[in-house]
Amino acid sequence: MTYSVVIIEDELEVAQLLAQYLLLPNGVAGNQTARQSLRQGQYQVVGIAANLSTATGLLQAIEPDLILLDIHLPDGNGLDLLTDLRRRSIKSEVMLLTAAKEVETLEKAMQLGACDFLVKPLMLNRLDQALARFESRQQCLSDANEVTQSMVATLREGKPVIKILNKADLADPKMTQIWKDYFEQENGVKAIAFGNDKAAEVHRINELCKKLVPHKVGADKQIKAMIMGIPNVGKSTLINVLAGRIVAKTGNEPAVTKAQQRIKLDDGIMLYDTPGMLWPKVENENSGYRLGATGAIRDTAIEYEEVASYTAEYLLHAYPELLKARYKLDELPESDWEFVEMAGKKRGCIRGGNQIDTYKMSEILINELRDGIIGRITMETPAMREEEEIMVAELRAAAEAKKQAKEEEKKQRRARARKNRR
Numbered sequence: 001m002t003y004s005v006v007i008i009e010d011e012l013e014v015a016q017l018l019a020q021y022l023l024l025p026n027g028v029a030g031n032q033t034a035r036q037s038l039r040q041g042q043y044q045v046v047g048i049a050a051n052l053s054t055a056t057g058l059l060q061a062i063e064p065d066l067i068l069l070d071i072h073l074p075d076g077n078g079l080d081l082l083t084d085l086r087r088r089s090i091k092s093e094v095m096l097l098t099a100a101k102e103v104e105t106l107e108k109a110m111q112l113g114a115c116d117f118l119v120k121p122l123m124l125n126r127l128d129q130a131l132a133r134f135e136s137r138q139q140c141l142s143d144a145n146e147v148t149q150s151m152v153a154t155l156r157e158g159k160p161v162i163k164i165l166n167k168a169d170l171a172d173p174k175m176t177q178i179w180k181d182y183f184e185q186e187n188g189v190k191a192i193a194f195g196n197d198k199a200a201e202v203h204r205i206n207e208l209c210k211k212l213v214p215h216k217v218g219a220d221k222q223i224k225a226m227i228m229g230i231p232n233v234g235k236s237t238l239i240n241v242l243a244g245r246i247v248a249k250t251g252n253e254p255a256v257t258k259a260q261q262r263i264k265l266d267d268g269i270m271l272y273d274t275p276g277m278l279w280p281k282v283e284n285e286n287s288g289y290r291l292g293a294t295g296a297i298r299d300t301a302i303e304y305e306e307v308a309s310y311t312a313e314y315l316l317h318a319y320p321e322l323l324k325a326r327y328k329l330d331e332l333p334e335s336d337w338e339f340v341e342m343a344g345k346k347r348g349c350i351r352g353g354n355q356i357d358t359y360k361m362s363e364i365l366i367n368e369l370r371d372g373i374i375g376r377i378t379m380e381t382p383a384m385r386e387e388e389e390i391m392v393a394e395l396r397a398a399a400e401a402k403k404q405a406k407e408e409e410k411k412q413r414r415a416r417a418r419k420n421r422r
Contacts, residue, residue, distance in 0.1 A: 002042040003138065004064040008055040008081070009048075009097060010073050014122065018068060019045045021124060043131075052076035059085065064092050066134060068118075071098040071105065079105070082112045086215045093137070095130055097122070110188050111160065112215050160188045160212035162205060166234040169195025172319075175378035182382040188212075194238070202241045206267050217268070226272040230296045239263060239273055283392050286310070290379045295370050305340075308362030311369060312336035314379065322375035326368070340365070 005022060009015040022043035046064055049055035052075045059067075059081075067085075071078040082094055096109055099120040106117060115137075116130040163183045168176050176193050183191040190212065194202055209223050210216075216223045229235050240246055247263050263271045278296070282288040289310035292302035313336035315323050320332055327343040337358075344350075344361030351357040368374050 001135075001138070002044055003066055003135075004044050004046045004062070005066045005068065006047045006049070006055075006058060006062070006064045006092075007045060007068045008050075008073070008078065009068065009070045010050045011070075012050070014070075014097070014120070015048050015050070017122070018127075019048065021127070050074070052078075052081055055081055056084070059090065059092075063090055065138065067092050067094045069094050069096055071096055071109075079108060079112065082109065082114065083215050086112055087221070093134055095134070111213055113159070113213075160190070162208055162212070163189060163191040164205070164229075164238070165191060165193040166229075166238060167195055168193035170372040170376060171195075172376050172378040175381065178382060179378075202238060205242060206265065206269060209269055210267065219268075221268060223267075223269045224272065225269060226274065228274050228277055230278055230291065231275075232295045235273065239271065242271065283395060284388050286384075286388055293366055293369060293379060304362040304366060305358055308340060308358075308365045309336045311365060311379075312339045315369075315374070315377070319375065319377055322377065326374045 007015050007018050009018070022045055043066075046062060047058045049058050050073075052073045055069075055073075069078045069082065078096065082096075085092065085094070093115045094113065095116045095118055096114050097118050097120065098105075109117070115134065118127060118130060165171070165176055165179060171193075180191040180193060183189050190208055192204060192208070209225055213223055227235055227239065242265055243263050244266075247261075261273045263273060265271055278291070282291070288297075289307055291297045292307040293311045316332060316334075316336060316339060323329065323332060323339070323343075327346055329342060329346065333339050333342055340358050340361050341356045343365070344356040344358060347361060347364060349357040349360040349364070351360075369377065
């Protein structure tokens with residue numbers, strides 16, 4: 001695929017270097033030394049401007065796929081041009097060229113939709129990385145008819161995000177604050193928590209949207225936002241509160257929302273609602289158990305006793321006092337299954353032969369967790385997330401090594417077969 005590019009840079013040597021490098025065949029660096037390039041597309045430089053006025057005239061005539069924009073220009077600031085482009089709904093992606101490292105400048109550029117930043121002096125490998133990400137986003141948009149889970153990270157890159165910790169009235173308040181602080185370490189991310197006890201505060205989302213994209217606020221402008229999350233986390237209820245009317249079907253089970261829809265909110269916000277999204281393959285077994293315990297997966301797709309075993313093991317470690325109080329136990333056992341049997345006996349979950357009905361007790365434990373009857377509980381911590389991400393990466397690496405070993409074995413067998421035929 002060929003991408004059109006406009007370079008806006010007052011230093012002639014830098015502009016020429018960029019133009020020459022973009023036009024070089026893939027795999028060849030500026031010094032003619034062969035190397036592997038991350039980019040795959042072809043680039044056509046359709047214009048070069050050394051100042052703001054020339055750039056403004058150029059971009060009124062053409063709308064390139066990509067703009068390489070210097071922040072500091074002789075007759076103005078590149079961010080003013082970026083603001084004007086967004087006001088005119090120009091869809092070109094913009095990479096900023098800058099020697100500035102001021103946080104306020106970079107934050108404003110991100111709010112205006114800059115997709116990447118290239119710090120001077122320019123490093124060609126860093127430029128390659130930025131171009132590869134640009135190509136990936138463009139490929140997603142050109143090939144796909146609809147947004148899929150695998151596209152989310154790519155499409156979201158560089159855009160501000162509000163992470164909503166919904167049903168916070170069921171969660172551990174101390175852990176909720178820890179999660180908020182953790183999420184907001186990522187650039188461009190704001191985290192807010194809501195529950196039935198704070199439903200009136202939901203409209204803070206509208207104000208936060210306007211704050212994150214101030215260039216989209218105005219009588220003739222529109223903020224486009226997409227709401228995404230796993231099933232059964234309360235997206236539809238949240239949307240109905242935001243809209244002030246019933247526009248989304250709700251239910252205390254996953255997969256109530258069946259299709260995408262657009263909802264026009266007050267304050268010039270268009271909200272795109274999507275069905276709950278789950279990973280095609282849950283590689284982390286612990287994540288699967290947590291999804292089952294909290295109701296993100298249909299009950300018909302889970303083994304109650306396995307999920308209850310995981311839940312009991314976690315609660316014994318993280319919230320022992322809540323278990324003691326809820327199930328009236330003076331002392332807690334060491335193992336999860338001993339707890340299920342002990343609590344089942346207390347609750348009268350007895351079947352024929354005076355046996356503990358562990359399935360019934362498993363249902364009770366999971367349902368009381370979901371309803372908040374046991375207490376305010378958070379089933380995952382940031383530390384758990386990071387540890388499990390490392391574990392998943394190791395599993396992927398092992399699977400890839402096994403795959404490569406099989407491929408090598410196949411090659412060797414074919415080579416032996418060809419040799420024998422001779």
